[in-house]
Structure formats: structure tokens, C-alpha cells
Amino acid sequence: MTLVAGVDSSTQSCKVVIRDAATGALLRQGRAGHPDGTEVHPDRWWAALGEAVDGAGGLDDVAALSVGGQQHGMVVLDADGQVIRPALLWNDTRSAAAARELVVELGGGDEAAGRRAWAQAVGSVPVASLTITKLRWLADHEPEAAARVAAVCLPHDWLTWRLSGAQGLETLATDRSDASGTGYFDPVAGAYRRDLLALALRRSRAEVEDIVLPRVAGPSEAVGRGARQVLGRDLSHLVLGPGCGDNAGAALGLGLRPGQTSVSLGTSGVVAAVSATPTHDASGLVAGFADATGAYLPLACTLNGARVLDAAKTVLGVGYEDLDRLALSAEPGAGGLVHVPYLEGERTPNLPEATGVLTGMTLGSLTAANYARAAVEGLLCLMGACLDAVRAQGVEVDGVSLVGGGARSAAVRALAPAVLSVGVEVPEPGEYVADGAAKQAAWVLVGGEEPPSWELAGVERLRAEPQPQVRAAYDAAAALVAGAQER
Ligand SMILES: Nc1ncnc2c1ncn2[C@@H]1O[C@H](COP(=O)(O)OP(=O)(O)O)[C@@H](O)[C@H]1O
Numbered sequence: 001m002t003l004v005a006g007v008d009s010s011t012q013s014c015k016v017v018i019r020d021a022a023t024g025a026l027l028r029q030g031r032a033g034h035p036d037g038t039e040v041h042p043d044r045w046w047a048a049l050g051e052a053v054d055g056a057g058g059l060d061d062v063a064a065l066s067v068g069g070q071q072h073g074m075v076v077l078d079a080d081g082q083v084i085r086p087a088l089l090w091n092d093t094r095s096a097a098a099a100r101e102l103v104v105e106l107g108g109g110d111e112a113a114g115r116r117a118w119a120q121a122v123g124s125v126p127v128a129s130l131t132i133t134k135l136r137w138l139a140d141h142e143p144e145a146a147a148r149v150a151a152v153c154l155p156h157d158w159l160t161w162r163l164s165g166a167q168g169l170e171t172l173a174t175d176r177s178d179a180s181g182t183g184y185f186d187p188v189a190g191a192y193r194r195d196l197l198a199l200a201l202r203r204s205r206a207e208v209e210d211i212v213l214p215r216v217a218g219p220s221e222a223v224g225r226g227a228r229q230v231l232g233r234d235l236s237h238l239v240l241g242p243g244c245g246d247n248a249g250a251a252l253g254l255g256l257r258p259g260q261t262s263v264s265l266g267t268s269g270v271v272a273a274v275s276a277t278p279t280h281d282a283s284g285l286v287a288g289f290a291d292a293t294g295a296y297l298p299l300a301c302t303l304n305g306a307r308v309l310d311a312a313k314t315v316l317g318v319g320y321e322d323l324d325r326l327a328l329s330a331e332p333g334a335g336g337l338v339h340v341p342y343l344e345g346e347r348t349p350n351l352p353e354a355t356g357v358l359t360g361m362t363l364g365s366l367t368a369a370n371y372a373r374a375a376v377e378g379l380l381c382l383m384g385a386c387l388d389a390v391r392a393q394g395v396e397v398d399g400v401s402l403v404g405g406g407a408r409s410a411a412v413r414a415l416a417p418a419v420l421s422v423g424v425e426v427p428e429p430g431e432y433v434a435d436g437a438a439k440q441a442a443w444v445l446v447g448g449e450e451p452p453s454w455e456l457a458g459v460e461r462l463r464a465e466p467q468p469q470v471r472a473a474y475d476a477a478a479a480l481v482a483g484a485q486e487r
């Protein structure tokens with residue numbers, strides 16, 4: 001039996017799965033936590049990877065490995081390959097002003113023109129999550145650090161590079177899905193836009209010529225082998241795949257085909273659809289990313305995902321099961337209580353400075369059950385708005401696959417079809433990003449035009465009468481928050 005490994009180095013943890021390359025059967029897995037915070041030194045991901053590999057029983061019998069990872073994190077390296085400063089993660093909003101500046105600058109002073117220009121150039125309008133806005137922040141706030149930048153890469157690129165022994169900056173490699181989240185890669189042309197990198201760093205095009213950007217490998221291309229002495233092991237037998245951004249990894253793990261959509265409730269909330277054609281959404285709600293197979297992955301991502309549930313359970317002083325029980329004991333609409341859960345600011349819609357609100361509070365409505373229900377409904381309505389944004393890009397959505405840690409919530413699963421007004425399929429709880437990375441590793445080994453097709457186990461199919469009134473109440477409350485931000 002040939003074994004492959006897939007890694008998901010996500011915001012909150014690192015997960016490793018080991019699967020049979022031929023059938024996809026899960027053989028072993030491991031996991032280790034990442035530190036909290038929106039700024040993390042990559043060494044912490046490396047340590048967690050080592051721990052998760054140990055938990056998965058090591059890699060001695062594994063033939064190939066790919067790394068999927070949280071997108072956009074800015075990893076800057078000096079000429080010796082040393083990390084210059086802790087990585088700024090996708091959910092770090094300090095570059096919100098930089099994002100606004102970059103939009104206006106590319107539009108020659110006109111914001112609307114700037115939005116169109118960015119959407120056309122790289123498929124996405126910069127928001128604080130994208131790597132490019134973090135580079136502008138670095139240039140403006142830490143110019144000495146910016147001056148030392150010899151290479152820029154992403155979390156998954158850096159981990160793959162370390163596994164290969166970090167043999168010089170020119171051996172850095174990435175894939176099209178993660179490159180498309182930088183803001184300086186055009187996924188349609190398949191080429192970096194160094195002019196935009198120069199704009200971000202406030203340098204001329206010639207001055208950024210020598211900055212190393214990872215080579216963008218093909219979807220099933222090997223990018224090297226493991227090093228002889230790394231993570232305390234000999235990994236020289238290991239073929240390394242190009243890896244991918246976590247959302248593209250989830251799409252690959254789920255086996256999504258063009259026209260199929262996922263809703264992921266991890267740290268972020270993500271609606272992503274595999275598409276044969278690219279999108280260029282000048283509103284900025286939908287990012288025009290690439291997938292991990294050569295197609296596209298229009299995607300709407302929120303800063304607020306499953307941690308909305310964590311916050312509700314902390315407020316109520318209960319565990320996940322009791323939160324679910326409370327939420328399911330309340331009526332649809334939570335007695336008029338509406339929670340707009342912008343607890344970390346928000347990216348979709350782009351309101352980085354916003355805070356969450358709870359409206360409709362009366363002596364009658366303000367119960368633990370209604371609050372629990374409002375938290376679940378609010379999170380799902382936020383995802384519903386993302387679904388609408390993706391639909392507005394011409395993507396037909398008549399059903400979704402629900403994944404991520406938040407899909408473990410019985411209340412989320414039960415309310416999703418009614419609040420989202422679509423059929424919902426919930427595959428068995430699992431690590432679909434790591435599974436996608438493992439599938440990519442198998443594809444690297446066997447080759448061919450298409451990734452291997454592995455059977456998905458135990459898909460639950462959920463249908464319910466739509467409850468548009470829940471979404472209407474949410475939209476009204478969300479409009480109040482947006483209005484307050486504009487003033
Ligand atoms: N039983 C559960 N009910 C609700 N949420 C859960 C449950 N188990 C885990 N979670 C949520 O899953 C989240 C982590 O999901 P995960 O997809 O692993 O995130 P990430 O990939 O961003 O690290 C936690 O924030 C937690 O809220």
C-alpha cells in the first residue's frame with residue numbers, strides 16, 4: 001500500500017492525515033495547536049507540524065506529502081532565509097488603511113476605478129487580509145524590516161520549503177491557488193505582477209526585481225523531496241507536492257466540481273465555488289482566487305466564523321452541546337433577537353473597524369435560548385450574504401457542502417438549510433483541507449490530468465422550508481452597522 005500525507009496548517013491548529021493513495025482510506029492522523037493572535041512567528045507552525053506528525057505516527061512509511069495552509073499570511077525572509085518578523089495573518093486588520101490606499105492609487109485617485117483595475121489585474125480588490133496590503137503596511141511602519149526583504153512567501157510555501165531543507169531562496173515554491181491570494185499574482189495569466197508588488201513596497205519596478213517570489217508549480221508537480229535531517233527525521237524518501245491554500249485544499253478534499261459550492265465554518269467563514277471561468281468582482285465581496293486543479297475558486301470570506309459560537313458559549317457559560325440544545329429550543333427568529341457577529345471587525349462586507357451588535361432586546365426576548373439561537377442564526381446569515389455575493393458573480397448555487405469545525409454543531413447543521421435557503425450536504429466531520437493536500441500528494445505520485453477521485457464517507461443530506469424572515473431581520477440590523485461605519 002502506498003501512503004500519502006496531507007497537512008492543514010490552519011489558523012488555530014496544524015492537522016496531519018495519512019491516507020492510502022489508491023483509495024483515500026484514512027489510516028492515521030495527528031494534530032497540534034497554534035498560538036492565538038493575528039501575528040505568529042512561523043517557527044510556531046513548524047513546531048506544531050512536528051508535533052502533529054508525531055501524533056500521526058511519523059512519515060517513515062509515507063511516499064509523498066503536500067501542505068495546505070491558511071492563506072495570505074505574510075512571511076518575509078532576509079537574504080539568509082531567516083524570518084524577518086512574525087507573520088501577519090489573514091485576520092490581522094492593521095493594514096486596512098493600506099488596502100484603501102492601494103485601491104485609490106491604482107485608480108489614479110478614483111476609488112471606483114481602482115476597484116475595477118484591481119479586480120481586472122488580479123481577480124480581487126485588496127482588503128486587509130491580502131498579503132499585498134501587509135507589505136504596504138510593512139513598508140510604511142517598519143521600513144528597516146521592509147528594506148531587508150529578500151523573499152516573500154506564504155505559510156504553506158514556507159513549511160514546504162523547510163521540509164525540503166530550506167536550500168536557498170530560489171527553491172521556494174508555491175501553487176496557483178495560494179499565489180492567487182497574494183494580490184500580486186494574476187491567476188488568469190498565471191504570472192506575478194511585480195509592478196503591483198513595487199506599488200505596495202513604494203519602490204520602482206526595477207527595485208523589486210530581485211525579491212524572490214516562490215516559483216508557481218503546476219497542480220500535480222513535485223516541487224522537491226524532503227531533507228535528510230529535518231524535524232528530527234530523515235525525510236529524503238518523501239516527494240513534496242506544491243501544496244495549496246486551505247480553501248482550495250478543502251475543495252479538492254471534497255471533490256468539488258465546477259458548479260459546486262462549499263460553506264466552511266473554521267476560524268474564517270468561507271463560501272467557495274469551483275468555477276471553470278474567472279471572476280473579477282469590483283465590489284470586492286468576492287475574491288477571484290484559483291483552485292488547486294487549474295480552475296478558479298470565487299470565494300467570499302468572513303473574519304467571523306466558528307468562533308462566533310465559541311463567544312456565545314463563553315457568554316452563556318456552557319459547552320457546545322448545551323449551546324446547541326439552547327439554540328434548538330428557541331423559535332426561528334430568536335424572539336426578535338438579532339446578532340450581527342462582527343466580533344473581529346469584518347471583511348465581507350469590508351468593515352474592518354466594525355463591532356458586533358445584538359438588536360431586538362426586550363425583557364421577553366433576552367433569554368439564554370434566544371441568544372444562543374441568535375448567535376447561530378447570525379453566523380448563518382453572514383454566510384447567506386456571502387452566498388448571495390458569490391451568486392451575483394454568475395455562480396449558480398442550488399446546494400452547498402458544509403464543513404469546518406463549526407459544522408460539528410448540531411444547531412448549525414439543523415438551521416443551515418432554512419437560514420441559507422438551500423439544500424445542505426454535510427460530509428462526515430473531518431479534515432477536508434488536509435485531505436485535499438493528501439489527495440494532491442497522491443496526484444503528484446500517480447500523475448494524470450485529473451486528481452484521484454476518493455469516495456466521501458457518510459454524507460448527510462438536509463432540507464428545510466426556507467425562513468427568509470430570519471435573513472430579512474438580519475439584513476436590516478447589518479445595514480444599521482454598515483450605516484454607522486459610514487458616518
Ligand atoms: N462541537 C462543536 N460545535 C461548534 N463548533 C465547534 C465544535 N467543535 C469545534 N468547533 C469550532 O471549530 C473551530 C475550529 O475549526 P477549524 O475548521 O479546525 O478551524 P481552522 O481550520 O480555522 O483552524 C473552533 O473555533 C470551534 O469554534
Ligand SMILES: O=C(CO)[C@@H](O)[C@H](O)COP(=O)(O)O
Pocket residue numbers: 010011012069070071072090129181246247266267268269270301305
Ligand atoms: O483568508 C482566508 C481566505 O481568503 C481564510 O480562509 C484563511 O485561509 C484562514 O482559514 P481558516 O483557518 O479559517 O481555515
